[in-house]
Amino acid sequence: MTLSSFIVRNTFRNKRRSLLTMASISFSLLLLTMMMSIWRTFYLDPGPPDAVRRIITRDRVSLAFFLPAYYRDKIRSVPGVVAVAPMTYFGNRYKDDRASNAFAQAATDPDEYPKVASDKIIPPDQLVAWQRDRTGALVDVELAKKYGWKIGDRITLSSPYFPVAPELTIRAMYKIDPPARSLYFSSKYLEESVGWFKGQAGWYITQVDSADHVASVSQAIDELFRNSPQRTKTESQQAFQLSFVATLGNVKVFILSICAAVVFAILLVSSNTMAMSIRGRTREVAVLKTLGFTRQRLLAIFVGESIALAVGGGVIGILAATGMLQWLTHSSLAIGIPAGMRVTFPTMVVSLLVAATVGFVSGCLPAYNAARINIVDGLRHIG
Amino acid sequence: MAIPISYNVRNLILRKGLTLMTALGIALTVTTAIFLMALVAGLNRAFVSSGNPLNVLVLRKGSEAELSGGFDASLYPTLKTLPGIAKDSHGEPMTSGEWVVVIVLPRKDGTGEVNVTVRGMMPDGLEMRPSAKLVEGRWFQTGQREVVVSKSIQGRFSHANIGDTMEFGKGSWKVVGVFDAGGSAYESEVWGDVNQMASDFDRQGGFSSAYLRATDPISAEALKNRVSDDQRLKLEGFNEKEYYAKQTSSGTPIKVIGYVVGFIMAIGSIFAAMNTMYAAVAYRGREIATLRVIGFSRPAILTSFVLESLLLALLGAAAGILLMLPFNGMQTGTSNAVTFSEVVFALRITPQVALYAILFALIMGFVGGLAPAWHAARQNILNALRS
Numbered sequence: 001m002t003l004s005s006f007i008v009r010n011t012f013r014n015k016r017r018s019l020l021t022m023a024s025i026s027f028s029l030l031l032l033t034m035m036m037s038i039w040r041t042f043y044l045d046p047g048p049p050d051a052v053r054r055i056i057t058r059d060r061v062s063l064a065f066f067l068p069a070y071y072r073d074k075i076r077s078v079p080g081v082v083a084v085a086p087m088t089y090f091g092n093r094y095k096d097d098r099a100s101n102a103f104a105q106a107a108t109d110p111d112e113y114p115k116v117a118s119d120k121i122i123p124p125d126q127l128v129a130w131q132r133d134r135t136g137a138l139v140d141v142e143l144a145k146k147y148g149w150k151i152g153d154r155i156t157l158s159s160p161y162f163p164v165a166p167e168l169t170i171r172a173m174y175k176i177d178p179p180a181r182s183l184y185f186s187s188k189y190l191e192e193s194v195g196w197f198k199g200q201a202g203w204y205i206t207q208v209d210s211a212d213h214v215a216s217v218s219q220a221i222d223e224l225f226r227n228s229p230q231r232t233k234t235e236s237q238q239a240f241q242l243s244f245v246a247t248l249g250n251v252k253v254f255i256l257s258i259c260a261a262v263v264f265a266i267l268l269v270s271s272n273t274m275a276m277s278i279r280g281r282t283r284e285v286a287v288l289k290t291l292g293f294t295r296q297r298l299l300a301i302f303v304g305e306s307i308a309l310a311v312g313g314g315v316i317g318i319l320a321a322t323g324m325l326q327w328l329t330h331s332s333l334a335i336g337i338p339a340g341m342r343v344t345f346p347t348m349v350v351s352l353l354v355a356a357t358v359g360f361v362s363g364c365l366p367a368y369n370a371a372r373i374n375i376v377d378g379l380r381h382i383g
Numbered sequence: 384m385a386i387p388i389s390y391n392v393r394n395l396i397l398r399k400g401l402t403l404m405t406a407l408g409i410a411l412t413v414t415t416a417i418f419l420m421a422l423v424a425g426l427n428r429a430f431v432s433s434g435n436p437l438n439v440l441v442l443r444k445g446s447e448a449e450l451s452g453g454f455d456a457s458l459y460p461t462l463k464t465l466p467g468i469a470k471d472s473h474g475e476p477m478t479s480g481e482w483v484v485v486i487v488l489p490r491k492d493g494t495g496e497v498n499v500t501v502r503g504m505m506p507d508g509l510e511m512r513p514s515a516k517l518v519e520g521r522w523f524q525t526g527q528r529e530v531v532v533s534k535s536i537q538g539r540f541s542h543a544n545i546g547d548t549m550e551f552g553k554g555s556w557k558v559v560g561v562f563d564a565g566g567s568a569y570e571s572e573v574w575g576d577v578n579q580m581a582s583d584f585d586r587q588g589g590f591s592s593a594y595l596r597a598t599d600p601i602s603a604e605a606l607k608n609r610v611s612d613d614q615r616l617k618l619e620g621f622n623e624k625e626y627y628a629k630q631t632s633s634g635t636p637i638k639v640i641g642y643v644v645g646f647i648m649a650i651g652s653i654f655a656a657m658n659t660m661y662a663a664v665a666y667r668g669r670e671i672a673t674l675r676v677i678g679f680s681r682p683a684i685l686t687s688f689v690l691e692s693l694l695l696a697l698l699g700a701a702a703g704i705l706l707m708l709p710f711n712g713m714q715t716g717t718s719n720a721v722t723f724s725e726v727v728f729a730l731r732i733t734p735q736v737a738l739y740a741i742l743f744a745l746i747m748g749f750v751g752g753l754a755p756a757w758h759a760a761r762q763n764i765l766n767a768l769r770s
Contacts, residue, residue, distance in 0.1 A: 017658055024654035031647045061485045061498060258415060258644055265411045265648070269655045272404040276662050 003297075007304040011312075014277065018309060021273040025313025025355065026320065028266040033321035033343055033351045035255050035262075041341040042242060042251070050119040052211045055218050056087075056240040058203035060231040063089070066200035067230060075204055078220045080213040083115035086187055086201030091159035103143055104180075105157055106202075107187035110138070116207045119176055126151065126172035134189050136171035142179040144170070157183075164193040205237070263354060266310070271362030274306045278366045285370050286378025298371040306363025307356055314355030318348050385683050386674065391691040394663065395698075402695060405659040409699025409744055410706060412648040417707045417732060417740045419641030422715070425566075425731040430631045433567035434623035437469070438511055439606045441593040444619045449483040449592045456480065456588045458616055465609060467602030468595050471507050477596040479508035482581045482589075486551040486573075488540045499536065501551065501573045503580030511596050515569055520545045520560035523575050530575040531560035535714055535727040549573070552583030568627055571727045594623070649747055656751030660692050664759040671759050672767035685760040692752020693745055700744035704737055 012018055057075060059065040066088070075084045085108050092102040110131045114122060122130075122138065129151075130136040139149065149155070149170050158165045168185050191198045208217045218234040225232045235243070278285075288298060322343040329341055395402045434440075441462060443454045459480045471477040482503040487496045502508075509515070509522055515533075523529040530549060537543045548555040556575065564570040581587050595610075597603035603622065610620035664671070671684060711732045 016661060020654045020658040020661070024651045024658070027647055027651035027654070031644065031651075061487055254640075257418070261411050261415050262648070265408050265651060265655075268404050268408040268411070269651070269658075272401060272408070272655070273658060275400065275404075276658075 003300065003304070007301060007308055010301070011305050011308045017273060017277065021269060021309055022313035022316065024269045025266050025310055025358075026317035028262045028269075029314045029317030029351055029355055030321045030324070032259055032262045032354065033318050033347060034325065035259050036347050036350065037321070037325060037341060037343050039252075039255055040344065040347060050117070050207070051237045053208050053214065054116065054237040055206050055208060055214055055221075055234055056203055056237055057206065057221055057232050057234040058240070060233045063202065065230065066197070066202055067204065067232070069199045069201060071225070071232070072201070072204055074224055075206055075221055078217055078224065080209050080217045080220075082207040082209050083112050084204055084206045085109050085113040085116045086203075087113075087205050088187055088190065088197075088200075088202035089161070090157065090185075090190065091161060093158050093160070094155075104182040105159075106182065106184055107190040108184050108205075109188075110136070110184075110186050113184065113205075116205050118207065120174040120180075121176065122172050122174045130171035133169060133171050134186050135166070135168055136185065137168040138172045138174060138184040139170055140179055140181050140183070141173045141175050143181045143183065144173050162190065162194050162197065164190070166190070166193060206234075263358065266313075266355070267358050267362055270306060270310050270358055271366065273309065274302070274363050274366045277305070278302060278370045282370070282373060282378050282381040285373050286375045286381070289373070289375050289378070295371040299367050302367030302370055303360060303363040306367070307359035310355045310359025310362070311352065314352050317355075318343065318351050321351075322348070384679065386679055386687040388690060388694075391687060391694055394667075394691060395694060398663070398666075401659055401662065402698070405656060406695055406699040406702055408655045409652050409696055409747060410702035412645070412652040412747070413700050413703025413740050413744050414707050415648055416641070416645040416743055417703060417736060418710070418730070419637060419645065420736045420739060421707070421711070421730040421732045422637050423641065424733050424736050425715075425728040426637070426726065427631050428566055428731055429568050429570065429726055429728040430627045432514075432565065433569060433627035434625075435511065435514070435596075436600060436622060436624045437597050437603050438623035439595045439597060439603055439610065440621045440623045440626050441595065441610050441618050442591075442621065444611075444617045446619075449481075450485065453586075453589055453591050454618060456590055458618065459590060459593060461616065462593055462595060462610070462618075465595065465606060467597050467606045467609075469598045471510055471596075475507075477507050477511060479505040479511060479594045480577060480590040481505070481508060481592050481594060482577050482584070482586060483591045484580070484584055488543075488549075488551075491539055491541045497540075499540070499573060500571060501530075501575065501580065503575050503577035505577055507596075508574075508577075508594065511594055512564075512569065514567060515562045515564045518561050518563045520558075522560055524559075525576050526579070527576065528554065528556050528579055529559045530556045530573050531562055532558055532573050533570045533727075534561055534563045535570050536573060537561050538714070539727065552580070554583070566729060568630070568726060595620075645743070649743070652747050653751040656692060656695065656748060657754060659695070660688065660752050660755035661758070663691065664688065664755045667759075668762065668767045671762060672764045675762075675764050676768075681760040685756045688756030688759050689749065689752045692756065693748045696744040696748025696751075697741070699748075700741045703744070704732070704740055707732060 057067070057071070059067055069086070072084050072086060075081060088107040090105040090107055092104050094101045094103060094105075114120065114127060130138050137155070144150075151170055151173070153170045154167060155170065156165055156167050166185065166189060168183075187201065191200075206217070206221075208214050214236055218236070221234045222232055285298060293301075325342055440449075442449065446453070459478075463476050463478050468476040468478060484501050485498045486501050488499045489496050506525055517531075518534060520531070523531050532543050542549055543558060545558055545561065547558045549558060550556075562569075562574075564572075577590075578587075581589070595606055597606050607620035607622060610616065610618050674684060675681075710730050713730045714727060715730065
């Protein structure tokens, strides 16, 4: 019998205890993996391929205030700017108020937006058709699939911010990884239907010639409007998206404290189990020692058992988290969850390492105590 | 006959290590739940305690927030003459035309910039908000470029102490006083003179909102309806208290996260509690059989073990609450979905939060203890005695 098979047999000799421990650890690791994935999506993920070259200029105080149209030409004059498109958030309602039917709808300039969002792949003939039809819409392929839309279909939108219900014809579809699930239509159409909105835009999205110039161009743009009636705030697309996350409060601290609580909880559960399991085997340990097992060997056996339990629970938890996020981002509940959120391989490795470490730490003390047992006392032990 | 509860207590004490570790595991789950519940409770308090039921808030028709309100100043005198308005200390109708803007201030700890609501008001505005108490300095004076800041703004932002100057609008404003708004939504605001503010932001000739103080609750309701029904005004009246109560929706994302995290952690804890209780039952096989022989019934054994599990959970809940108590009153901020500015609020461990935490722990203890207790009660007496 090899050491590893000895460990595996021992791990499962009290099946109920091992299964309960693994179940407990797996739920904790499910949470930990999900939290780490959220962290990665928010703070580490570079986003779509060209996102690093895109910056967004908005009103310094709040997105609730629109920017004047002439800002666009001023931004265009900044060296390093490749293309600028206006963007106005129209709303996210479709058909009814249900969250499952919500997707982002924005008004932009069909002529220049494709240059800014060069990572959205649009068939050239469809693009021309969209640019020619003022009431045309550009939609995500994934979104079209969800609603069964085809080119030429007509849909009607409504908005809590604008008192209009534009009727749009789907003229083009784009592909992007991860899917963006949003709809774009002409800002001219919106300006024509809403009188007071004429000559304004929610924010400007700019493509910069290289990622190295993002900081300097952002600064130059804000400097440009320093003395204007409406000052601006220009930041990378990622920072812009993060600012929505930041409104929830100190999200980083939230996530970190939840992770810490979870890790500590599995540490408790796992060391509890090991203590119970080793205490019940005092006499057995003495027998093993009599047979010639060294202390190091015994230590390895028990710590190995503890690691096996934690990693076993960890694998289940990580797989469950992967499945859950996969399901969440593809389900109708996905409103507000970035489509790029998934459990990546590095996250899995880190989760598993955490599980193994917890298993190791929690096994150490009980195992050390067991290995130190005096043979005679151990053999006499009744338990 | 029931088994005395002291039997369970002594058993828990006998197996100290195991009891403590399991209780701590439950405590961790409880702390997480308390933390999230206290956040929501604090946020709700910020809104629910805001606003006076006698104050009627007037906005442009169709607008739902002061920031997107805005109406012509020429309508204000009409509002002032409406019936049912209380008299102020000078014998005039107690009304205040106000201007609300959002400005950007740098955080004191250097972690970025935050939106803060600045409110310009008439002298009656202060009289209408008796819940805001001056704690330092004096109120701003009409016609002066002076502001008063709330206590939490003073603590969270730089240049917000008395004598400092704040830079916004077209120039600098002198901070002359600090007020305490008792944890209400005003706790996140900076107040100054309405005319000074309006001219700084080029908004003379308009107000974003007006406040009218009614003499009693009935005339408040009548006043609200009168404002809304008057076709010439094109304005809408709101009860100030109801207006703030509606903003509690800002806490929804925290609530949703709280439910998900609390639920997953609870399941993990239930399995851990189950493990401990199964071990307790396994160790005491012979003891349980003896109890049965003496004459304790199966239901009595079942109840006893469920009780032991509940006790364990209660211990965990107590530890969790104790661990979280130092955080009571800790201030934090989140964005208000209506005003786009930061709402400052304190973590509040209310009796209700503590009660929910205890209930939450008891549910974990019950679910975790039921199966092992069932197992204990069903044991074969003879086999158990022989083991």
